[in-house]
Amino acid sequence: xxxxxxxxxxxxxxxxxxxxxxxxxxxxxxxxxxxxxxxxxxxxxxxxxxxxxxxxxxxxxxxxxxxxxxxxxxxxxxxxxxxxxxxxxxxxxxxxxxxxxxxxxxxxxxxxxxxxxxxxxxxxxxxxxxxxxxxxxxxxxxxxxxxxxxxxxxxxxxxxxxxxxxxxxxxxxxxxxxxxxxxxxxxxxxxxxxxxxxxxxxxxxxxxxxxxxxxxxxxxxxxxxxxxxxxxxxxxxxxxxxxxxxxxxxxxxxxxxxxxxxxxxxxxxxxxxxxxxxxxxxxxxxxxxxxxxxxxxxxxxxxxxxxxxxxxxxxxxx
Numbered sequence: 001x002x003x004x005x006x007x008x009x010x011x012x013x014x015x016x017x018x019x020x021x022x023x024x025x026x027x028x029x030x031x032x033x034x035x036x037x038x039x040x041x042x043x044x045x046x047x048x049x050x051x052x053x054x055x056x057x058x059x060x061x062x063x064x065x066x067x068x069x070x071x072x073x074x075x076x077x078x079x080x081x082x083x084x085x086x087x088x089x090x091x092x093x094x095x096x097x098x099x100x101x102x103x104x105x106x107x108x109x110x111x112x113x114x115x116x117x118x119x120x121x122x123x124x125x126x127x128x129x130x131x132x133x134x135x136x137x138x139x140x141x142x143x144x145x146x147x148x149x150x151x152x153x154x155x156x157x158x159x160x161x162x163x164x165x166x167x168x169x170x171x172x173x174x175x176x177x178x179x180x181x182x183x184x185x186x187x188x189x190x191x192x193x194x195x196x197x198x199x200x201x202x203x204x205x206x207x208x209x210x211x212x213x214x215x216x217x218x219x220x221x222x223x224x225x226x227x228x229x230x231x232x233x234x235x236x237x238x239x240x241x242x243x244x245x246x247x248x249x250x251x252x253x254x255x256x257x258x259x260x261x262x263x264x265x266x267x268x269x270x271x272x273x274x275x276x277x278x279x280x281x282x283x284x285x286x287x288x289x290x291x292x293x294x295x296x297x298x299x300x301x302x303x304x305x306x307x308x309x310x311x312x313x314x315x316x317x318x
Contacts, residue, residue, distance in 0.1 A: 002074055003075055003076065004026050004231075005031065005077070006021070006029070006078075007031045007081055008032060009058065009081070011046070012046070013081050014030070015043075015047055015050065016183075016221070016223075017079055018030050018047070020228060022053050026055065028056050028057070029057050029075075030059070031058075031063065031066070032047075033060065033061055033062045033063070063082060064100065064104060064105055068111070072116035075116060075118060077119070077120055078119065078122045078123065079231070080122065080125060083101060084097045084100075084101035085151070085189070086151060087149045087277060088275070088277070089151075090150035090276065091150060098151055098154045102158050103161070106124065107158075113169075120231075121230065121231045122173045124159060124162045124174065124176070126158075126178070126240065127155045127178055128177050130177065131145060131147070131177075131281070132147045132152060132278055133280075134278070137248070137280055138216075138284035139284055141177070149276030152276075166238050174231075174238070175240040175241070176227065177283075178243050179217070179243060180216060180281065181219075181220055182220065182304075183219050183221070183298075183303055183307050183310075184307055185220070186220075191251075192304070194206070196258070205255070205266055205268050206269050207268055208277065209272070209273040211255070211270070213251055213280060214248045214279075214281070215249065215251070215281050216247070217249060217254075217303070218244055219297075219306075223243055225297075226292060226294050229294060230292060233291060235291050239287075241292060242287070246285065246295075246296040248282040254304075257300060260301075261305050
């Protein structure tokens with residue numbers, strides 16, 4: 001029976017992707033080790049709905065411990081979302097987590113994918129962090145990668161592995177370079193989650209730098225739609241796509257929008273610029289639009305409103 005496999009299934013993007021696949025009537029296998037990068041209880045909440053579904057099966061283990069060849073039998077597509085996230089945390093003594101979880105874990109799945117005769121697509125979750133301080137904005141996929149963090153280096157290296165396995169062994173790989181995905185279930189170490197949680201707790205929001213740094217923010221449902229399309233469109237094989245929200249916004253502008261949504265003045269606490277953070281990001285998405293028919297549907301104000309509602313519900317549960 002054909003199935004879809006999602007790594008990092010209990011994470012932010014992975015759990016939304018699992019639910020979207022189940023809603024289409026697919027059989028889904030999710031893999032997650034529930035490590036302690038952030039509270040595993042939050043990850044289990046992310047999967048609560050999926051775990052009640054008869055067509056979902058969860059494997060709770062480390063990717064490096066699994067026998068991937070039988071796992072990939074009758075698998076139509078792999079959505080490889082699992083990764084060690086966090087730009088700022090990638091410096092120093094924990095770097096080995098990034099090489100193990102971003103690079104080594106990707107390699108073992110690709111190695112098994114060489115033998116997976118039913119596999120039609122391997123969708124790799126890459127990152128805008130591979131661009132670093134891009135010389136051109138919006139940044140096209142053809143821009144020379146120049147990551148400015150160890151995290152970005154490992155994401156780029158794993159992406160390059162995908163192309164080597166595609167070119168040498170025919171693995172049907174596709175990569176999606178996400179630009180700052182946000183929305184309900186966003187990781188607690190990500191900016192919007194931290195900001196809105198600080199609002200609930202009536203604490204100042206930490207801002208690293210002057211607040212004029214810009215980002216291309218992508219709502220979660222748009223990121224999921226890009227994944228589903230990348231798994232189906234034949235021309236996506238061997239290609240990389242920027243997945244952005246369609247607009248570049250300064251952090252100070254985001255805070256103004258947040259104030260309007262939450263209905264209160266937001267306190268700010270300014271800190272020195274974080275090492276490894278790119279100053280600006282902006283996605284050129286014409287390629288994704290042309291090949292994947294990708295078109296962002298959720299604007300920043302609507303998306304922030306949805307995340308704010310989710311944050312409030314989270315605190316009510318706690």
